[in-house]
Amino acid sequence: MRSQKILIVEDEKNLRSVLAAILEAEGFSTTQTESAEDALAVMARELPVLVLTDQRLPGMSGTELLARIKERWPRVPVLIATAYGEIEQAVQAIKAGAEHYLTKPVDEGELVAIIRQALSCRGHTNPPRSQDLPRHGIIGESPGTREILEMIHLVAPAPSNVLITGESGTGKELVARGLHVASPRAHAPFLAFNCGAVPLDLVESEIFGHEKGAFTGAVRSQAGKLEMAGSGTLFLDEVGDMPLAMQVKLLRTLQEREYTRLGGNQPLRLAARIIAATHVDLAKAVEAGSFREDLYYRLNVIP
Structure with a gap:
């Protein structure tokens, strides 16, 4: 053959x-x-x-x-x-x-x-119509909904970071899950973390993990969400609420494609795709100095 x-x-x-x-x-x-x-x-x-x-x-x-x-x-x-x-x-x-x-x-x-x-899929030369695309739990027939479904279809195959913006309750996590399921990473985990729902002093440990003794109460080593996501997707919800110190570590991780656990010195490779979401106008947050401009552009790869 x-x-x-x-x-x-x-x-x-x-x-x-x-x-x-x-x-x-x-x-x-x-x-x-x-x-x-x-x-x-x-x-x-x-x-x-x-x-x-x-x-x-x-x-x-x-x-x-x-x-x-x-x-x-x-x-x-x-x-x-x-x-x-x-x-x-x-x-x-x-x-x-x-x-x-x-x-x-x-x-x-x-x-x-x-x-x-x-x-x-060879031989299917016409792009799929929006009504034929997987809906990923997204309900509606408005032009805006169709545009979202088409964008999921276009963007999902790439490993690029994605930034989703919109008011609370508008289905940003549904879109993130749709991007994961339609991507080659669908076989790997999809993990979500809300940056605004965890005490500020625990954000680093939750995302990057920690080693035993890294802080009071750290009685054992713990993998973070990035590590647990493996080659899948980590959805960082409300990334606009992330403390500036954590923004620096996330930026370095995206740039160098590796990170360390809190209290550790062993570099870990970043294999997961990062999808971030926020209800905050990050462009205005950059102007106000509450969000790093370089991180904004690292996340907002696809306009």
Whole structure:
């Protein structure tokens, strides 16, 4: 039985080789090119089952390549890999016909899961209508509800952080759960933590965990929500109520992709996706000095 061939379009040689090795270890065969123009020439000779392309390429961009592919070979799934600052472009690319997007650095497990999902849906070339999308417990038929369902469908596949805003009682946790269930992380835990419902001196311990003796009453070591979420999703509700000291530690965790328990010195890898929510206008909170601007932009990756 012939293996399924995937075309990798990436101008960085080392990354191209890494992606090929990951996919070949999963039983796929690969063809590799460093430009969109070369990719189109390859496809004219032999059609792959899927195209994985970087957004930033010399000459034609990944989005432009997508348009060319969909014009000539509409049934071939296209995945676009982007840097964090290009998420908005990636969402627009999905609206234009890309099956999914990934953010760099690409997670190996997520890459394989998204590719298998895209191949299982191959042939469904029309984007799903809002009434056909999973509802994730969200009730209603208004244009606003349809827009939320469509955004869940578009944003869920990416590992990017998400910030959900809205008044209390408007279903922000339902949206967060929908993003988790529709993502490749659905098999892993979804944990929720309300930053405003816990005494300030316990917030760090609850999120990051603590070691025995870290504070009075810490008679044993305890994993925090980040650790317990594993490769799943941690939903930080009312993140606008988080103390400034904790905002610093959360920012460092998101930047370095690792953290330590309270009272500990052993670095732990951040594997979970962070979805945050608030009823506070964080842009105004930044102006008032009660919320860090750099953390705001780390959380608000997808506008």
